[in-house]
Amino acid sequence: MVHRGGDIDSENIYIEGDNLDALKILRETYLGKVKMIYIDPPYNTGNDFIYEDDFSKKTDDYVENSGQTDEEGNRLVQNPESNGRFHTDWLNMIYPRLRIAKDFLTDDGVIFISIDDNEQENLKKICNEIFGFKNFVGCIILQTATDNNPRQINTEHEYILCYTKDIKMQSPWCAINEKAQLIQEKYLELKKKYGTDINTIQVKLRAWIKKSRDALKGVTHYDNVDEKGIFHDGDIANTTFGGYKYEVIHPVTHRPCKIPEKGFRFPKETMRKMIADGDIMFGTDETTLIKPKKRLENAKDVLRSVIYEDGRASTKQFENIMARDIFQNTKSPMVLGRLMNFVVNERDIVLDFFSGSGTTAEAVLRNNSKGTNNVRFIMVQLLEDLDESIKKADSRAKKTINNAINFLDSIGLKHTICDIGEERIRRAGKKIKEETGADIDYGFRCFKVDSSNMKDVYYKPADMKQNQMDLFADNIKEDRTPEDLLIQVMLDLGVLLSSKIEEKEIAGKKVFSVENGYLIACFDEKVTEEVVTAIAKQHPYYAVFRDSSMADDSVAANFEQIFMTYSSQTVRKVL
Structure with missing residues (x-):
């Protein structure tokens, strides 16, 4: 995971990359800490792109097989109805993600999943397996808009399946009307x-x-x-x-x-x-x-099994913030905000790992602006390259993607779904602040799923010559920033990515203080005893330095003694 920028003071998180990889990276840190998950996965209509997660294949073999990856090498392929494994491939995609997602939920946590008739039955079966059929809360029918397409039965609704981690932890849901x-x-x-x-x-x-x-x-x-x-x-x-x-x-x-x-x-x-x-x-x-x-x-308001929301209204709302016809089937922040009213409380975390256009993030901001709860969000979205997606899209989707590309060009952003989602959150936050004047956290910190910050070393000890030992002087990849290293350390130590981060300067060196000194880290070169002593005197629980950061051998030799003198309980780690 690498740092991509954003608002360092924000407690909201946006992650670019394969959601399965992101969930695996976040699992230990956010184990049992997420109150509500909402996802709007591909409905498997025959035109959707889904993830292909056969990690046993080499990338080159996969590209030859499917002809498409994103710029990060993530496998994103179309799942046509003619595919003999049409339902199986979709289920193989969604199953591991839901399996891991369960671990994120608090004991009284809840997951909502949007779906339609194509996979509703199959989705419920695997949710019964993962969450347990006793933890099925209910199925909401979301009536969207009149379907004018000629057919036997005009479909005017979608579903939102709802499961809880432990139904015994749930009391009757009610909210302020x-x-x-x-x-x-x-x-x-x-x-x-x-x-x-x-x-x-x-x-x-x-x-x-x-x-x-x-x-x-x-x-x-x-x-x-x-x-x-x-x-x-x-x-x-x-x-x-x-x-x-x-x-x-x-x-x-x-x-x-x-x-x-x-x-x-x-x-x-x-x-x-x-x-x-x-x-x-x-x-x-x-x-x-x-x-x-x-x-x-x-x-009091109660959550009923049928909700009416004109889909055209949510589309119009999105277009007023962004642009016309640049994203298909955007969800309603009002509906998602309504679901949150019954589930989340002060300081809870809401996770959406199929973030798309960023509707869930906007719903969190809108609810927070009403002064009800200081809820935080984590959004995860594949860094889908629109220039690649347009090549295999149908005619209607091609038009929408082309409009999105033109829109992104007009504001100087890259051609990805993430850039649309991030821009939507920024604009929604600005609009909400103008409308309400609420003093809330409108920002987000942005990260990208990436390879390890550490170099791969394949030399056998017997093959190493003495003059090659300098290869180990710094085992961190050259293109990684101090912020990247801090994020890796936070995840390794189980510190939330939303934690308060302060940058300080001690004797000319950049020092990060996380959660008011719970973790203090310095990744600069030529760190002196003055810096080490100043950090030790702050009595952090964790102190982290770069392996090659000590100014000279005397600093490295005195490192342990300094901490034994001033903060013997501090856990010291070196990258």
């Missing part, structure tokens, strides 16, 4: 204007709710106002015969109120408290059934 929040905001606006004039507030609020009923679907019945706020009148009667029966005295007539045929649903003490708290609505006299006041602040 955002539509109810809109009514509350309007009520506060009216209250500020009309003060204690409850009747006027109620009339004005009802008129606004009626006008806004499309945007408030599901909560329009919250249209009553009293001294405590907004409520709707509920049902006081028990659901079956045998409810509680006792006298409730009307506050004006002082006569017993009417008792429901099935009795009250609340015991007498609960009823007494509700009356005292102003949570019971009385009629003009005792002949009208009393009703409980269901307060707006208690309105």
